[in-house]
Amino acid sequence: METIKLWRGQAASPPASTSAVLPPVPPASAGSPSAASTESRALAERYEDLARRIDALKLTSPELLPRATRYQKLAREAAAALRDVAGAVEKGDGERARARRVEFDDLARGEAPLVADINAVCR
Numbered sequence: 292m293e294t295i296k297l298w299r300g301q302a303a304s305p306p307a308s309t310s311a312v313l314p315p316v317p318p319a320s321a322g323s324p325s326a327a328s329t330e331s332r333a334l335a336e337r338y339e340d341l342a343r344r345i346d347a348l349k350l351t352s353p354e355l356l357p358r359a360t361r362y363q364k365l366a367r368e369a370a371a372a373l374r375d376v377a378g379a380v381e382k383g384d385g386e387r388a389r390a391r392r393v394e395f396d397d398l399a400r401g402e403a404p405l406v407a408d409i410n411a412v413c414r
Contacts (some may be wrong), residue, residue, distance in 0.1 A: 327380050331377040342367045365401060369402075379391060
């Protein structure tokens with residue numbers, strides 16, 4: 292459990308609560324397509340980094356391991372969705388960008404409950 296606390300302490304900006312680990316990407320309409328694409332790719336990389344950090348923990352706890360694995364899967368799926376959003380925006384495929392953004396939003400809604408579950412195991 293200390294490993295999670297250590298990992299969280301090493302994060303660039305640790306979460307203030309379990310409501311969100313990473314900030315949401317502004318909707319594509321919030322700025323230029325170029326800015327939306329850049330922001331989506333940057334957040335995708337942060338999710339990939341999160342997945343790599345979870346893997347680096349080398350967890351063995353029978354209670355924590357399945358939850359961390361689910362979180363790692365969520366992070367990788369979120370990263371893929373965000374990369375797809377960026378690519379679709381760059382190609383001018385608004386429908387594809389919207390669809391993948393909706394998928395990302397669905398994944399993001401599952402993040403806070405999973406983080407709360409992990410935190411409960413670590414206490």
